[in-house]
Amino acid sequence: MPLDGTSILHFLGCGAAxxxxxxxxxxxxxxxxxxxxxxxxxxxxxxxxxxxxxxxxRELNIALSHLHSDHCGSLGSTVLYARFSLHAEVRLLMPPKEEAYAASVRTLLGFYGVPEDAWRMMVPAGLQPFETVRSLRYVRTDHDPRMICFSFELETPAGGIFYSADTRTTAQMEAFIASHSRIAAIYMEMAEQDTPGSIHLPLARLQAALPKELRKKTFLMHLASSRCEDLAREAGFSVVRAEQDS
Ligand SMILES: [Zn+2]
Ligand SMILES: [Zn+2]
Incomplete structure (x- = not known):
């Protein structure tokens, strides 16, 4: 049976901050x-x-899109538990040549009191492929101008997956679409409204940037309210549902 690209990622949550x-x-x-x-x-x-x-x-690999606490706020407990209760090997997947970002993750783990020998950093290319996710790539995105922020591109046997939980631009998503003949799924954040100066992506801008035929396999997430889900479905998009909420 062919792999369904929309069933590769499982969600723990889909809310906004x-x-x-x-x-x-x-x-x-x-x-x-x-x-x-x-x-x-x-x-x-x-x-x-x-x-x-x-x-x-036994092996925990963590990729972090950026350091707003709704994306890294339980990193300390997660790493400590994985290392000292599960005795798992813990790897922080870090984008290559992003020293400042790696330094802030290191500082954060230090503040959380996680010993340096509890984890190690690794570039995603060093990761042994998963059967479903063959590779993961960090792509810089524009979200909060005071921070270094990334989207993810994953390659799977069902095609590429684009994942951007926090962004205010569609540029990386458009580049992903242009570079992939097979797309398994797109996961994008959405905001209800176009608020001046917002660090989020209004639905209307996403609609304008995305070809209609890709809307069904585009799953919206980072939802600020239940109204977001209604608006997304009305516009023909799919919506992420977390496993523990369904
Ligand atoms: Zn967020
Ligand atoms: Zn954020």
Whole structure:
């Protein structure tokens, strides 16, 4: 049976920073005793435990899109638990040649009191491929101008996956579409309105940038309210649903 590209990523949450009811937006891939985590916001540790996602994990790989706390707020507990309770190997996947970003992640782990020998940094190219996710690539995006922020591109047997939990531009998504003949799924943040100076992406701008035929396989996330879901569906998009909310 061909792999359904929309079932590769499992979601722990799909909320925006101030919508804890939906959990911090984060996704994972679990294969055997290996776990790949995309972002690690405030609710992630609790949902990993509650959903038994951690059970039996021996290798934890974490990719962080940026350091707003709804994307890294439970990184300390997650790394400490994985290392000292699960005795797992913990890798922080870091974009290559982004020393300033790696330094801020290191500082953050230090503030959280995580010993340096509890984890190691690795470029994604060093990751042994998962059956579903063959590779992961960081792409710089424009979200909060005071921070270094990334989107992710994942290559899978079902085609490419683009993932951007926080961004205010469609440029990287458009470049991804142009460079991929097969697209498994697109995961994008959305904001209801176009507010001047906002660091988020209004739905109207996403609609304008995205070919109509790709809307069904474009899943919106980082939702600020239940109205976001209604607007997204009205416009023909799909909406992320977290496993523990469905
Ligand atoms: Zn966010
Ligand atoms: Zn953010």
């Amino acid at each position: 101030f919508n804890p009811a939906l959990g911090s937006t984060a996704a994972y891939v679990r294969e055997g005793d290996r776990l790949l985590l995309l972002d690690c916001g405030e609710s992630v540790f609790e949902r990993l435990l509650r959903g038994h996602v951690f059970d039996g994990v």
